[in-house]
Amino acid sequence: MERRRILAVANSEEFRDVSLRQIVPRLADRGEYVASEASFDRMLREAGQLAHCGRAKAPGRRPRAEHAATGPRQVWSWDITYLKGPVKRSFLCLYFVVDFFSRRIMGFAVHEVESSEHAAALIRHSWQEAGRPEGLVLNSDNGGPMKGATLLATL
Numbered sequence: 001m002e003r004r005r006i007l008a009v010a011n012s013e014e015f016r017d018v019s020l021r022q023i024v025p026r027l028a029d030r031g032e033y034v035a036s037e038a039s040f041d042r043m044l045r046e047a048g049q050l051a052h053c054g055r056a057k058a059p060g061r062r063p064r065a066e067h068a069a070t071g072p073r074q075v076w077s078w079d080i081t082y083l084k085g086p087v088k089r090s091f092l093c094l095y096f097v098v099d100f101f102s103r104r105i106m107g108f109a110v111h112e113v114e115s116s117e118h119a120a121a122l123i124r125h126s127w128q129e130a131g132r133p134e135g136l137v138l139n140s141d142n143g144g145p146m147k148g149a150t151l152l153a154t155l
Helices: 002-010 020-029 037-046 116-129 149-154
Strands: 075-084 091-099 105-111 137-139
Touching: 002 020, 002 037, 020 037, 075 116, 091 116, 105 116
Parallel strands: 075 137
Antiparallel strands: 075 091, 091 105
C-alpha cells in the first residue's frame, strides 16, 4: 500500500517534473507526510524510475589508483590530523609525510590552521631534504588542502 501511494505521489501531475529532494519538503509545507526521502528514493529506484538527468555526466566508477613501492623514496603518503591544543576545545593541525616502503616520517609540521600553503611548504621541504627523488608518487585523500591551488601548483 505504501509503495503504491509513494509512486502515485511521485508520478502525480504536481510532482512529475520535480526533483526527488523537493517532494517531501513540499508535502511537509502542506502538512502532509507520505514517506521519507529515503523511502521515496528506494521505491522509485525499485520501480526503475530514477535516472540521471541534466547536462552533467552521470557519476561513474573510476578504478582506484594503486601504487607499489619497491624501495624508499618512490611513494609517499601525506595527511593532516588534529591534535588537542593547549586550551580546551582548541586544536592544532599536524601535517606529516610518510614513505610507503620504509614507513619513515619524511617530514612534519604543526600549524594552527589547515591550508594548502602549509601543505605545499612541507612537501617541498620534505622533497628537498630527501634529495629531490625523481618520479616520486604522492598519495593523499581528497581533503580541502589536498586539492588547494597552492599545493597543486607546487606539485
